[in-house]
Amino acid sequence: MLAQQQKLQFSAFSGLYALIVPKDNLLRKISELIDFAFIYEELLDKYCLNNGRMAESPVRMFKYLLLKTIYTISDVDVVERSMYDMSFKYFLDMSPEEAVINPSSLTKFRKLRLKDADLLNLLIGKTVSLAIEKDIIKSRSIIVDATHSLSRSNPYSALEVLRERSKLLRKAVYSIDEDMKGRMPEKNASGELADELAYCKELEKLIESDQALCLIPAVKQKLNLLKEIVEDTQENYTLSKDRDARTGHKSVDSKFFGYKTHLAMTEERIITAAVVTSGEKGDGPELPILLKISQDNGIQVDTVIGDSAYSGKENLKLKDKSDQNINIVAKLNPSITQGFRKDEDRFDYNKAADMFVCPAGHIAIRKARQGEKNVGKNQVDTYYFDVEKCKICSLKDSCYKTGAKTKSYSVSIKSSLHKGQMAFQQTEYYREKASHRYKIEAKNSELKNVHGYGRAISNGITNMQMQGALAIFTVNLKRILKLTT
Template identity: 60%
Template sequence: MISNQESLNLSPFMAIYDIVVPKENMLRKINELVDFTFILEELKTKYCLDNGRNAVPPIRMFKYLLLKSIFDLSDVDVVERSKYDMSFKYFLDMAPEDSVIDPSSLTKFRKLRLPDEGLLDMLIGKTVEIALEKEIIKSKSIIVDATHTRARYNQKSPKEFLQEKAKNVRKAVYQMDESMKEKFPSKPTSDEVEVELNYCRQVISVVEEEPQLAFLPAVKEKLNVLKEVVDDYTEQLSYSNDPDARVGHKTADSSFFGYKTHIAMSDERIITAAIVTTGEKSDGKYLQDLIDKSKETGMEIDTVIGDTAYSEKNNIRYTKENDIALVSKLHPVNQGTRTKEDEFEFNKDAGMYVCMAGHMAVKKGRHGRKDSGKNQRETYYFDVEKCKVCPLKEGCYKEGAKYKTYSTTIKSTEHKEQEAFQNTEEFKEKAKSRYKIEAKNSELKHKHGYDTASSAGLFSMEIQGATAIFVVNLKRILKLLSEKE
């Protein structure tokens, strides 16, 4: 049951906050900026309203998730810090003497209480609403890009993953006390995951019996990770098989296993829309959705700025129909016609096509002469050995074939208007703003843990994206408001 959210806190110690949490404290400013009761409205259907034991207020649970994102902390560490950090307790609307939650409650809250869909749009919409009310957003242009997030659960066997985490603990311990080598159990030789799990439990037990080591930050951090991994495996969660993560390609020679977040951002660096997908998805396919979602927040848009991934024919047509200037350079593959557009997607970073199975072409070649009077073709060659064993080969690869290729016809004349626009000073000037979104992506990754997924599955990735973007938008709004004062 949801407890009374508006009950007054009558603790005699509340005045402590006025002493230890100054007015310029970021968490105090966020509390003053945002009316978090909108969260309660969204979560009412997830709680029983008239019977049962009082639940921890959902607004407080949501704020715990925000603290995790703001300070890039684990469930265990954010709860631990909430015991003694008065700015945390103030932000959580707790009395100084109140006890904190059990860390496991956060996991349950994410899985059982948060909306099944729409959380990302709701939180972005709320921050854009605040920015528009404060007259922070004045531009009518958005910058678009996609950033990748690696899956927490790498493409390793369960045994390899457990071995890696146990090794990290042993290494951290040895740096403090090499004599501990004699106390650890012998490494298992069996390939059974259960045997490796038992070994990891023994490693945890040995370290915890040495409190002078277990409480050292360098050791404690690695130990907490190992404990979480063991707990997850015990609950039948396989780290080697994130069901939704996919292989994506950053360049022709580098790839990642995880997810993509497609982002639209105003010129004032407020994120106006985001879509979380699996890693193999093409950036350009989501331009129209990003524009539509940005408009739904109240944004007016007359210009969209992006890299070559967004200059597909459909995007050029869509922006023209909606009187939007598309500041995106043409790529030769976007200037012609091709078949099977839904089966082969172009990866602009690598300059290669990727098939439905996520395999990238290994080389390409151009055929035909420019002055021949016929259209040139660009042909992409795939690794036929992968095609032979691909589960999607039916209708794509012919048994016994020595090659698997995919070709595009280059017709630059079809994009004359866009080509003319990209040669103008207006285009070149507006294109200079694109760096802003790359800086925003860097902020998400390096300050808010968005470089690695915190859990498995697309839904968990959407929750992580929602809270991280909500936080960076609030921080940006606070900064712009302080500049206006």
């Protein structure tokens, strides 16, 4: 059962907040900036309104998740900190003496209440409308890029994840008390997951037996993270299975297993749209949907700023559409700005590696250009793939001819195809707009390094979207606060 629980809790001790929580406190400023009642309205149909036990306010539960993202801490730590941190209690609309929730309630809230909610578009749309309301957004340009997030289950097996977390815990303990080295349980030398689980439990038991040590924040946070991994491993027995994640390429020699988040952002550094895909997807094909979401959120766009991955033929056509007339400030690349090519919807260009990726996610190993470089004649770039991989590929029936010694993919290059765009690249307007592209790189860095977006905290693309929604909501609120003060 759910009641209107987002109302302020009145208490004889509420006056403490005015004394203890400073006016410039981040959480106080966020509370004053935005009304979180929209969360209650969005999730109302997820609750029974007239039957069952009284549920915790969805607004408060959402705020718990937001605190996790702002401070990059675990479920256990965010609940515990809300016991004594008055700024947390103020943000959560709790009276100073009010009891906190059980950490397990956050897991249930994510799975039962947020499972089918389009949280990503809801939260981005809310912050964009807030920025427009406060007259922050002056530009008519969006900057686009994609950032990658590693899957929770990769590149380590469950055994390796447990070893890494136990190592970090031991390191935190030794920084406090080096004498603990002699008391530590013997490390697991076998390759068995069950033995490593037993070792981690023994390590947990030892640390928890020292009450003074396990209450030190640096140790306690590492201990709680290890506990979460142990619990998850016991439930699923492996952390190496993430069915939605895929292998993507950052360069010829560098790859990752996980997801991509495709972002659009104004020159004022307000994120206006985001799309989460598996890691192998190309950047360029996501531009039209990023543009549409940004426009649906109220952003007027006449220019798109991006790298060469966005200079594909279909994106450049936005300039000629009467209802769009969008300038594409993206450097031309002959590998992706050619005319018709076979299977163009199946082979994706990877800008960092300057290679094409086949439908199975394998990147080309070399390329060669053929034909004379003369006006009026077409040249061809041919990309060669590792034929040994093709022989055992699950998609070989539709892609590889049995017995072939090579597998290649050719792209024709027409020298006169993009004269208009080449001329546009020489203009002062193009150069001025291109100078803003660095801003989205800095935003990607903030998401990853400050708010933990470099790695997924749960398996599955739905959970990745939820993580992205909270991270982007956080950085947008912080940016709005900075621009309004």
